[in-house]
Amino acid sequence: MSDIEERLARLRPRPAPEEILRRAQGGATARRTLGWKEIPMTIAASALMALLVTVMWPQDPAKDKPAPAATQDDWMDGDMTKAEVDRIVGREAGHPPTLQKWLHELGSDDPTTRDAAQRELEKVLDLAIHDLREMKDAPDAEVRARVEKLIEAYGRRPKLAPAVARARKEGKPPAEWTSLFKRPFSGEIDWPKHLAAALDGDATAMGDVRAVGWHCAGALADAAQAGSAERRLAGRLLLREICAPLFEKRTRVTIDARPDNDAYGTSAYSFLFASQDADVHNNMVDLVYNGCGTLHFNPYGGAKNRIASLGEVDYAGVREAPEKGWLKDCVRPKQGHVYVFEGALATSVAMKKFAVKFVVVEVAAERVTIEWTPLGEMPKAPRMAGGGRAGTMGQCGGAHGER
Amino acid sequence: MDAALCERLWREHADRLLLYAAALLSDRSAAEDVLQNVFARMLAAEPSIAESEAAYLFRAVRNEAMNASRGARRARAVRERLFETEPAARDESERLAVEEALADLPEDQREAVVLKIWGGLSFPEAARVLGTTDKTVEHRYYRGLAALEEKLR
Numbered sequence: 001m002s003d004i005e006e007r008l009a010r011l012r013p014r015p016a017p018e019e020i021l022r023r024a025q026g027g028a029t030a031r032r033t034l035g036w037k038e039i040p041m042t043i044a045a046s047a048l049m050a051l052l053v054t055v056m057w058p059q060d061p062a063k064d065k066p067a068p069a070a071t072q073d074d075w076m077d078g079d080m081t082k083a084e085v086d087r088i089v090g091r092e093a094g095h096p097p098t099l100q101k102w103l104h105e106l107g108s109d110d111p112t113t114r115d116a117a118q119r120e121l122e123k124v125l126d127l128a129i130h131d132l133r134e135m136k137d138a139p140d141a142e143v144r145a146r147v148e149k150l151i152e153a154y155g156r157r158p159k160l161a162p163a164v165a166r167a168r169k170e171g172k173p174p175a176e177w178t179s180l181f182k183r184p185f186s187g188e189i190d191w192p193k194h195l196a197a198a199l200d201g202d203a204t205a206m207g208d209v210r211a212v213g214w215h216c217a218g219a220l221a222d223a224a225q226a227g228s229a230e231r232r233l234a235g236r237l238l239l240r241e242i243c244a245p246l247f248e249k250r251t252r253v254t255i256d257a258r259p260d261n262d263a264y265g266t267s268a269y270s271f272l273f274a275s276q277d278a279d280v281h282n283n284m285v286d287l288v289y290n291g292c293g294t295l296h297f298n299p300y301g302g303a304k305n306r307i308a309s310l311g312e313v314d315y316a317g318v319r320e321a322p323e324k325g326w327l328k329d330c331v332r333p334k335q336g337h338v339y340v341f342e343g344a345l346a347t348s349v350a351m352k353k354f355a356v357k358f359v360v361v362e363v364a365a366e367r368v369t370i371e372w373t374p375l376g377e378m379p380k381a382p383r384m385a386g387g388g389r390a391g392t393m394g395q396c397g398g399a400h401g402e403r
Numbered sequence: 404m405d406a407a408l409c410e411r412l413w414r415e416h417a418d419r420l421l422l423y424a425a426a427l428l429s430d431r432s433a434a435e436d437v438l439q440n441v442f443a444r445m446l447a448a449e450p451s452i453a454e455s456e457a458a459y460l461f462r463a464v465r466n467e468a469m470n471a472s473r474g475a476r477r478a479r480a481v482r483e484r485l486f487e488t489e490p491a492a493r494d495e496s497e498r499l500a501v502e503e504a505l506a507d508l509p510e511d512q513r514e515a516v517v518l519k520i521w522g523g524l525s526f527p528e529a530a531r532v533l534g535t536t537d538k539t540v541e542h543r544y545y546r547g548l549a550a551l552e553e554k555l556r
Contacts, residue, residue, distance in 0.1 A: 003552075004551060004552040004555070005548065007501075007555070008516070008520045009521075010497075011501055011521075012418075012486060013421065013485065013487065013521055014421070014422070014484065014485060015417075015487065016417035016418050021409075021410070021413045021417070021439075023439050024438075024439045024440075024441075024443040025406065025443075025446060133432055136430075151432065380496055381496060
């Protein structure tokens with residue numbers, strides 16, 4: 001095999017979503033995507049058909065309930081049909097929903113409005129996906145690019161079912177849920193009723209579910225699954241929101257101490273390159289665990305990194321860099337403590353900042369083990385980095401404190 | 404087709420079939436539809452797979468993709484994400500570079516490269532999928548490789 005063949009073969013195809021097979025096993029061939037002009041006619045036809053059916057065959061209320069799903073994945077992670085989504089957003093009833101406003105605003109002249117609309121749509125991809133697929137060929141290049149990002153985000157979104165399963169196993173019991181409220185509360189809550197109310201859009205109940213967070217995901221999923229199509233969709237959206245902390249991937253790294261100020265080896269780590277390999281990071285590292293027992297985070301000249309120590313806080317709850325409390329040079333890692341690292345990557349065009357959070361899993365004089373997660377998008381790592389050649393920068397003269 | 408056989412074919416081939424369809428259509432969702440149709444048809448019928456399973460499946464995907472692209476609006480200049488990388492992995496730039504270089508290849512060369520490298524097909528198998536001769540596929544493949552090497556240098 002030639003070099004180029006080996007290089008290509010190192011890349012793995014993106015996995016095919018399992019739901020495609022499930023749909024095929026259900027006997028379904030893929031739907032044809034409708035053009036914009038066909039939509040009003042389709043809606044009109046389906047509305048007329050629904051009216052005829054209602055008049056001729058009065059509906060049994062029990063029929064409104066969906067058939068039990070074969071597996072949890074079927075209802076939590078599969079596509080909702082366009083008809084279900086349309087019914088839920090009220091389009092057929094002629095009420096222009098907020099969803100349409102956000103879709104329209106993707107092409108706004110104001111960049112802030114476009115960004116805001118994209119952020120809102122990211123939260124309701126289950127609802128928006130059919131419209132987004134229809135907009136893939138929009139004439140406006142900006143809209144097309146944003147639509148493609150959103151469709152890709154829909155394809156990449158983590159599965160809910162495993163997160164819910166984890167919540168059932170690790171979540172606090174219902175008796176402890178009110179202790180998670182941030183508001184003063186005394187009394188009792190009938191949680192089955194409260195969860196159902198949240199699925200029906202009751203603002204107080206939704207607020208309480210958000211306050212309890214992923215701990216109540218199992219019960220919320222049960223309530224949604226037993227309910228109507230509307231409740232199931234509301235459940236998916238709310239579950240995706242409260243389970244967000246469970247989707248986070250953590251990268252675990254062990255950094256060995258460097259007592260002798262020698263070459264980095266495994267005593268340094270680069271968040272940007274996600275590597276301890278000098279051939280990869282080219283000595284442009286972010287952390288060096290020196291013999292002084294502190295993590296130095298500005299090991300080479302010109303680096304302008306900083307770290308904030310947040311203490312023993314809930315790791316999943318850390319979403320952004322804090323405003324204050326930054327150290328400029330080194331930090332003494334403490335087991336169980338969470339930190340935010342902010343890096344600055346100088347490119348030929350501009351200074352790009354990025355942030356990661358990390359938690360110290362284990363710490364000893366010989367090594368420190370951390371787990372980290374990017375906070376937001378990481379900049380593209382440069383092909384050639386600019387660190388020192390020997391990998392001996394960021395040397396430390398002896399014991400000292402944090403600074 | 405027997406459901407267990409279908410499951411096995413899915414496990415063994417689905418990722419690369421989807422990659423192939425996406426490379427043909429420059430549209431990941433259309434490629435997913437193609438894959439769904441191929442498997443739905445196989446389950447509904449009793450296809451006789453006289454050749455290698457992989458060659459049969461790639462040809463079915465190709466036929467379905469051709470049908471899909473006939474009905475679709477003209478292909479857009481979209482760079483589809485084709486490969487998997489971990490977030491913040493070091494080869495993210497490599498993935499982007501390869502995807503860009505692949506998208507720029509002429510379609511016949513791109514098909515040959517995808518079938519051979521990621522499809523794992525031999526030249527005779529790829530020739531059966533493409534309805535041409537072994538030599539032609541080989542020629543397209545090496546021209547494609549040379550072009551990729553140049554672009555990725």
